[in-house]
Amino acid sequence: MSLKYAVLAALLEGEASGYELAKVFDVSLANFWPATPQQLYRELERLAQDGLIEARVVQQERRPNKRMFTLTEAGRRDLDTFAAEPPRRPTAIRDELLIKIQAMDGTDPAVTRELIEERRSWSRGKLDRYERVRDRLLGGRTEEDYLRDADRIGPYLTLMAGITFEEENLRWCERVLAILKQRVALG
């Protein structure tokens, strides 16, 4: 149900093909609503049938043709209605690593430490990429100026959520590593 609105929200950035959307999703929407390309193609089909988006085929010379999608007025209205309603379901996190941590006490601490270190360096990489997205969004302005003047601040606020989430993640990793070190030193 929500994938529908995630796609409509992505199209607020302007016309896009399924392929382009898949990439946009991968770097931004995926942070709070992941979807595979196949899911997107199916959803786009449905949305076009329901008249919430419009498709036009763009002939290309040295590439396969593509279908570009735009929000219709109906789509925009539907999305605005959705955006004003309280969420139907709370945030859901699925994190395999935390299952492993929950069950870690039967495992060699050195192995667990490695898992946490991997997570930490992954989070660092993610934060770096977020920083670059942030710079692109701000386009030279200070955050203050941007938040005062920009037409759309939604994408920036969700980016902020992603950044604080990864920072938290990093702090948690550091904390766990310190605890594991202590335990190994004593145990």
Add this chain to the structure above:
Amino acid sequence: MSLKYAVLAALLEGEASGYELAKVFDVSLANFWPATPQQLYRELERLAQDGLIEARVVQQERRPNKRMFTLTEAGRRDLDTFAAEPPRRPTAIRDELLIKIQAMDGTDPAVTRELIEERRSWSRGKLDRYERVRDRLLGGRTEEDYLRDADRIGPYLTLMAGITFEEENLRWCERVLAILKQRVALG
């Protein structure tokens, strides 16, 4: 695939019925691997068939009978193996509210503010509940003592992850509310 190990990890706490597991899941495992009761019953069936858990029927007097499940040695080994391998997929978050925030720029700021305030008070409630779980786990000991002496610290580390996550969430809400206030004051 991971639900399997989430269930096995839950059974590290000891024997439980499907019904009890559903409740345990709701308050602890659900924080990083949500599952409905129906999912759990099916998974327990499969795990029992695969010999990773054992079921025994407990006759009850004034209640329906129940089946209690315990980890078998095979189950424990399987779980330990899982816990030592790097995760196959990265953390996935699904958060309807963030879709709404992404699309918020067509919405009355006062309505958006309410959504954020709801999230904030929900996070506060969650944090309170986490605090109580924490106190129960520590059982009077200081965190330091607990982390040094306890047999199993996995559940505590995942609880810590939940706590830092909600704290971060709260900070993000405050931040967004401040920004919205600014914007309304100016716009």
Add this chain to the structure above:
DNA sequence: CACACCTACTCAACTAATTGACTATGGGGT
């Protein structure tokens, strides 16, 4: 100049997750 990767998808099969109804008994409140 071979080989892998990029664009831009489609199709089919499968597993996982959600929703709602149903069974049956007991206890507490109005």
Add this chain to the structure above:
DNA sequence: ACCCCATAGTCAATTAGTTGAGTAGGTGTG
């Protein structure tokens, strides 16, 4: 007396999400 909630589940239907293969030309790399 009636209704709802708690216990302890089962069953069936539907939707959502995953995986892997296939198509077909173009581009970049050693």
